Amino acid sequence: MSTNYFSGMSNRFMKDAPASPASGALPTVLVLGMGDTGILTAGRLSRHCRVIGVTTKPLLVSGQELGLRLTGHAQWRRDYLTPLDRYRRLSRVEIIHGRAIRVDPVARTAALELAGGEHRSLHWDYLVIASGVSNGFWRDDRFETHQLIESRLNAQIEAVTAASSVAVVGGGPSGVSAAYNLKRAYPNKEITLFFSAHELLPGYPKKTQHYHQKLLARQGVVLHGGHRAIVSSDAVTSRLQGGRLEFEAGQPSFQAELIIWAAGRLKPHTDFLPKDMLDAAGFVRTDAHLNVEGYARIFAIGDVAATDPLRCSARNWAYKVLCRNLRARVTERPMPARFNPPSHRWGSIVGPQPTGLRLHGPTGNSHALPRWLVHWLLYPLIVRGFIYGGVRSSRKMSVTQDS
Numbered sequence: 001m002s003t004n005y006f007s008g009m010s011n012r013f014m015k016d017a018p019a020s021p022a023s024g025a026l027p028t029v030l031v032l033g034m035g036d037t038g039i040l041t042a043g044r045l046s047r048h049c050r051v052i053g054v055t056t057k058p059l060l061v062s063g064q065e066l067g068l069r070l071t072g073h074a075q076w077r078r079d080y081l082t083p084l085d086r087y088r089r090l091s092r093v094e095i096i097h098g099r100a101i102r103v104d105p106v107a108r109t110a111a112l113e114l115a116g117g118e119h120r121s122l123h124w125d126y127l128v129i130a131s132g133v134s135n136g137f138w139r140d141d142r143f144e145t146h147q148l149i150e151s152r153l154n155a156q157i158e159a160v161t162a163a164s165s166v167a168v169v170g171g172g173p174s175g176v177s178a179a180y181n182l183k184r185a186y187p188n189k190e191i192t193l194f195f196s197a198h199e200l201l202p203g204y205p206k207k208t209q210h211y212h213q214k215l216l217a218r219q220g221v222v223l224h225g226g227h228r229a230i231v232s233s234d235a236v237t238s239r240l241q242g243g244r245l246e247f248e249a250g251q252p253s254f255q256a257e258l259i260i261w262a263a264g265r266l267k268p269h270t271d272f273l274p275k276d277m278l279d280a281a282g283f284v285r286t287d288a289h290l291n292v293e294g295y296a297r298i299f300a301i302g303d304v305a306a307t308d309p310l311r312c313s314a315r316n317w318a319y320k321v322l323c324r325n326l327r328a329r330v331t332e333r334p335m336p337a338r339f340n341p342p343s344h345r346w347g348s349i350v351g352p353q354p355t356g357l358r359l360h361g362p363t364g365n366s367h368a369l370p371r372w373l374v375h376w377l378l379y380p381l382i383v384r385g386f387i388y389g390g391v392r393s394s395r396k397m398s399v400t401q402d403s
């Protein structure tokens with residue numbers, strides 16, 4: 001059974017493989033988790049360090065734009081489902097299809113379980129924790145192959161297509177995006193959105209909240225604020241199936257052929273870390289330099305990092321801050337950069353639409369970008385080209401799938 005997922009890299013992953021002479025002088029940075037932030041950080045650091053990325057999935061399966069993902073939108077696959085070997089900046093990064101199961105900060109090692117079932121230990125000089133969170137049915141830390149990811153995605157889209165009534169639970173950006181995009185794609189389905197507060201989109205400016213409340217109502221989504229659904233178990237919220245919803249305040253129960261749980265019950269992927277690195281909710285205690293508190297050689301970024309109340313270091317250019325500071329540590333300079341999170345969340349909520357893309361700023365003002373600009377400039381040049389450093393076009397995959 002092979003554990004080498006990227007054919008051109010095979011020997012580098014063998015147990016006890018000696019470091020290449022060229023990499024001997026460079027510090028080894030181990031990045032745990034190759035999602036949105038792991039990719040950005042690993043790619044940027046690989047110009048200056050030997051970088052190894054460990055990940056449970058051989059593709060970026062982004063947690064962004066749930067609504068587009070569920071409606072089978074081609075753009076979601078193009079921009080949010082990308083084999084790692086297509087990122088140009090990752091060509092110097094060694095990638096291991098595995099999961100971190102323990103980190104020893106004193107010995108500077110990480111114990112890994114590989115996708116094929118074997119175990120190995122890696123030594124690192126610097127560690128970046130970018131292992132994200134589990135959320136609903138669409139974000140998790142399971143081992144998956146490309147084939148499995150595709151078949152799960154197709155099954156989810158089929159479940160949505162087959163259901164005539166869909167209940168979405170949760171008024172955050174994922175719930176709003178799912179409800180809006182489903183109703184737009186399937187006007188004849190009954191789409192109902194339940195949320196516990198009286199306003200949608202907690203953490204966003206009032207103007208953004210009101211904008212989306214009106215948008216959903218205009219689209220024909222039935223809105224039920226003040227409805228906190230009873231969660232019987234985490235297993236239920238991570239499945240995509242029908243059922244009956246009950247509510248904490250005793251409102252009438254609700255039956256739907258499909259329930260999408262987007263209730264924000266995030267579970268950080270941190271079981272493999274020493275407990276003193278974590279806050280009470282299990283997120284990594286991270287300072288404004290993105291340095292893990294008390295650990296000079298360990299950094300954290302993205303949804304797993306407790307940087308600020310909104311934990312928004314997956315965005316706001318935090319990967320640049322982390323890379324600058326880590327490099328300063330390597331050269332024993334003071335860390336130069338600080339992460340300054342905005343006080344309100346911002347971004348696109350319902351994603352690209354046939355009419356274009358609306359971006360909501362941290363003050364609540366919004367700007368509509370026309371479709372041509374999104375299609376020809378924003379995604380190909382700014383996101384894929386500038387932010388991610390170039391993504392090769394689709395070709396025959398060089399990934400060896402595990403049996």
Ligand SMILES: Cc1cc2nc3c(=O)[nH]c(=O)nc-3n(C[C@H](O)[C@H](O)[C@H](O)COP(=O)(O)OP(=O)(O)OC[C@H]3O[C@@H](n4cnc5c(N)ncnc54)[C@H](O)[C@@H]3O)c2cc1C
Nearest residue numbers: 033035036037056099100131132141269302303314347348
């Ligand atoms: C350019 C950009 C634009 C964005 N725009 C928006 C926006 O408009 N609106 C918005 O709400 N958000 C936006 N976001 C943020 C985004 O929604 C999420 O916050 C982001 O996807 C989280 O990234 P992450 O790397 O923390 O986690 P993930 O992308 O979830 O990656 C974590 C990875 O680690 C793996 N993993 C887990 N445990 C282990 C382990 N033990 N060992 C190894 N691997 C493990 C997981 O399986 C997963 O693959 C944006 C992000 C970026 C980068």
